[in-house]
Amino acid sequence: MADVTLDAVRKEYGGTTALDGVSITVSDGEILGVLGPSGCGKTTTLRTVAGFETPTDGTVRFDGEDVTNVPPENRNVGLVFQEYALFDNMTVAENVAFGLRMRGVGKRERRTRAEELLELLDIGEMGDRDPTTLSGGQQQRVGLARALAIEPNILLLDEPMTGLDAQLKARLRTEIGALLAELDVTGLYVTHDQEEAMVMCDRVAVLNEGRVEQVGTPREIYESPASEFVSEFVALDAPDLPFVRW
Amino acid sequence: MSDRHAENSPLSTLRALAARVVGAVETVANPVTEREREYRRIVALCAPFSVLLLVAGLYPLSEVVRISVSTAQYRSVGFSLDAYATLFGDPYYRRVAFDSLWLTTGTTLVSVGLAVPIAHALEKYDLPGEDLLVTLVSFPISLPGIVAAFMILVLFGNNGVVTAVAAALTGSRPTDLAFAVSVPGLFVAFVYSMVPRATLILRGTYAEVDSAAEEAAQALGATPFETFRYVTLPQIRPGITGALILTFRTGLAIFGTLVVIQTLVVWTLQLSRELGVGYDVQVAGAMATVYFAFTFLFTVLGLRYTSAEVGI
Structure with missing residues (x-):
């Protein structure tokens, strides 16, 4: 895992500014939530860290090393998508082992590592299954195992709970939150769900129109909102959030 | 009871x-x-x-x-399989069938082979002047085969532009370099007509490719080629199979091009000769029947027993 820093990152598409001087740091072992409404630049931030977008201006650094122009395949990042994005032509275990295969790891070692991760995520018996036959929650676990298999510099989660039913979401939130904390993963967790960000993340960066409005712990964001926008956007009833990382 | x-x-x-x-x-x-x-x-x-x-x-x-199966030249009377016996027994017709199949198979493989990177580029990247590129790529669809063949003559014939430039550069005689009316010329003319159709089918397939899965592969360390091999190709394989089947069928049906470049006698050209020159209506009928049966069965079986994702 690594410290990941975005320094004054600006991203423009034609005449539209998606990111306007975003500066955030994700410390080693920390889960940083990127929270904001649709179109605020959350996904662009994540894609910039992954290397799928090159900033118009500013730099991206992993452990102090400038990776702004490093292609995605050389950044060692794990991506977890809202829509799972599993490889339908491979089994669950092959999905999990894909990143190791790309790194030239032997077949037996890949299989062992995949089985360990599937066990860790409580879907150990599903290694030989076709991923399309799994439930949404199970597919998301496979996506997470696949991303973790490469021991990434940073785990990037793009609204991973969206689309799941409320009950499953609540359960996964607790389980995955605990797992990420246990594995000491460095992560960037993009969501538009305030509650999810508060529960899953060590710190939260609130974005609005491509700018960072505030970065802080869930408690700081909740108790001392830096702007009216943050105050309104994070208008939650704290007693209803027993798992918030205060 | x-x-x-x-x-x-x-x-x-x-x-x-x-x-x-x-x-x-x-x-x-x-x-x-x-x-x-x-x-x-x-x-x-x-x-x-x-x-x-x-x-x-x-x-x-x-x-x-x-x-x-008629026994009379200009009337539908009686029953005879003589025309079919001629088709399957005469080495000349077997040669025509063989030439038709290898030319169409070869041009189909080359056309689909060219169409894959074209469709990939058009669907995966924001290309400058994409509309113009699409128009250029699809242009041959709207051209009659006879015009396509004429264009090949203009480029690669004895007085063709490319021939003249090549002759000037190499010091050779244009007639030694011109290949428009040779088998390679016919091959190029076929490919010119078939690439747009293959591209059209493949673009439709590409539109359904899960780009998030491709990005996931790249993030996991796959190079663009590995991403294509392990993630994109399995997704577009049904489209490629469909493109092979439909482009092959298109190739078999080409006739206009052969009117200009008659360097190889294939099924459609021979059928025309039976009707126009030989006046052997029975053999022409048998050729048309065999053509229809082959094309129909090939398409139905091809789509039935492969994972092709296109309609007949």
């Missing part, structure tokens, strides 16, 4: 069938439920095509088959 036998007789089966047809006609004429009204709408929508299929499709086709 005899009553049961009567119930199962062909006559009673025919009566039951007739009753069902009459019932269906009455339902369509006087629908009561919404489902029946839907049937009527379907019948109304399909009626023009059904009439066309019957008048311009099935009738002429049955007549062509009838002609192929």
Whole structure:
């Protein structure tokens, strides 16, 4: 895992500014939530860290090393998508082992590592299954195992709970939150769900129109909102959030 | 026992069938439920095509088959398989069939091979002037084969532009370099006509590729080529199979190009000669029947027993 820093990152598409001087740091072992409404630049931030977008201006650094122009395949990042994005032509275990295969790891070692991760995520018996036959929650676990298999510099989660039913979401939130904390993963967790960000993340960066409005712990964001926008956007009833990382 | 036998007789089966047809006609004429009204709408929508299929499709086709087994040159009388015996027995026709198959197979493979990177570039990247590129790539679809062949002559014929430039650069005689009216020229002309069709089919397939899965692969360390090999290709494989089947069928049907570049006698050109020069109507009928049967069966079986994702 690594410290990941975005320094004054600006991203423009034609005449539209998606990111306007975003500066955030994700410390080693920390889960940083990127929270904001649709179109605020959350996904662009994540894609910039992954290397799928090159900033118009500013730099991206992993452990102090400038990776702004490093292609995605050389950044060692794990991506977890809202829509799972599993490889339908491979089994669950092959999905999990894909990143190791790309790194030239032997077949037996890949299989062992995949089985360990599937066990860790409580879907150990599903290694030989076709991923399309799994439930949404199970597919998301496979996506997470696949991303973790490469021991990434940073785990990037793009609204991973969206689309799941409320009950499953609540359960996964607790389980995955605990797992990420246990594995000491460095992560960037993009969501538009305030509650999810508060529960899953060590710190939260609130974005609005491509700018960072505030970065802080869930408690700081909740108790001392830096702007009216943050105050309104994070208008939650704290007693209803027993798992918030205060 | 005899009553049961009567119930199962062909006559009673025919009566039951007739009753069902009459019932269906009455339902369509006087629908009561919404489902029946839907049937009527379907019948109304399909009626023009059904009439066309019957008048311009099935009738002429049955007549062509009838002609192929006729014993008289200009009348559909008697029954003879002589024309088929000629087709399958005469080495000349076997050669025509072989030339048709290798030319079409070769040009299909090259066309689909070229169409994959074209479709990939058009669908995966924001290309500058993409609309113009699409127009250029699809342009040959709107050209008659005869015009495409003429363009090949203009480029690669004895007085062609490319021939002249190549001759000037190499010091050779243009006639030694011109290949428009050779088999390679015909090959290029076929490919020119077939690439746009293959590209069109593949672009449709590419539109359904899960780009998030491709990005996931890249993030996991796959190079762009590995991403294509392990993630994109398995997703577009049904489209490639479909493109191979439909492009092959298109290749078999090409005729206009052969009117200009007659360097290789293939099935459609020979069929034209049977009708126009040889006046052997029976053999022409047999050739048309074999062509139809082969193309139809090839397409149906190809789409049935592969994962091709295109319609017939």
